[in-house]
Amino acid sequence: MGPKIQKYFSGEKSKRSVVLLIDKVKILKDADQGMSINSIMRKYNRKSRSTVSTIKRAKENILSQIAEVQGNISNRKRFKKAQHxxxxxxxxxxxxxxxxxxxxxxxxxxxxxxxxxxxxxxxxxxxxxxxxxxxxxxxxxxxxxKITGEKLFSNIGIIDKYVEEFSMEMRSLNLKPYQIFNADESGLYFKSHFNDDVC
Known part of the structure; x- marks a missing residue:
């Protein structure tokens, strides 16, 4: 009995490895540059010729779908569209x-x-x-x-004016730099729920 038949009768399932979209694009690029299917299989550690052949046949479909994807495709394996x-x-x-x-x-x-x-x-x-x-x-x-403080709403144009006024205030009160501290974003959130904001 051959190894494939033994595996079938033993009940073992072969692991199905899905090719990432970014790798499909690289495979198509290599195929366009004339690289043979065997060379592509070795380069991307693919055991099945049919995987590479299927990717080559579906070139137009893959590239058109990738063009529609808005986000990052580096970790994506499939195109899943929303219901609506x-x-x-x-x-x-x-x-x-x-x-x-x-x-x-x-x-x-x-x-x-x-x-x-x-x-x-x-x-x-x-x-x-x-x-x-x-x-x-x-x-x-x-x-x-996570957005904290007023980072998004800072007005860059008034920073120089603020630094100058603050220095004058320090001199008038005879304060040293070690006496100045900011507790605005100290990270104390009493009974606050964790909240992620999408940026």
Missing amino acids: PEVDEALYIWFLQKREGNVPVNHEMLEVQAQKFYSQMVGEGQYGSRGYVDKFIKRYGIRLL
Whole structure:
């Protein structure tokens, strides 16, 4: 009995390895430059010829789908579209507008906005759950960041004026630099819930 037949009768399942999208693009680039299927298999540690052949045959489909992806494709294996792509697109445009206006956006805001867009575009029903927002963030490569203090709303133009006025105040009160400290962002949040904002 051959090794494949033995594996079949022994009940062992061969592990299916999925090719990352970024690797599919590299494979297509190498194939376009004339590299043989065997060379590509060795370079990307692929055991199956059919995997490379399938990627080559699906070239146009893969490249067109990658062009539609908004976020980072480095860790993505598949193209998964939202159930209602028009809601997804409207939510992403809304998110970009908020980001451009330096308005922090969190999970709850995305959930509420998704529900509004769903009601306007599709009709009545529940949409915009926590799971949907998680998948939306992953689909578009959005990063979650914690925003503290007034970092987003700092006015760069008045910094020099503030430094000059502060120095004058220190001199008038006869203060030394070691007597000055800032407790604004000391990290003390009594009974505060953890909250991520999307930037």
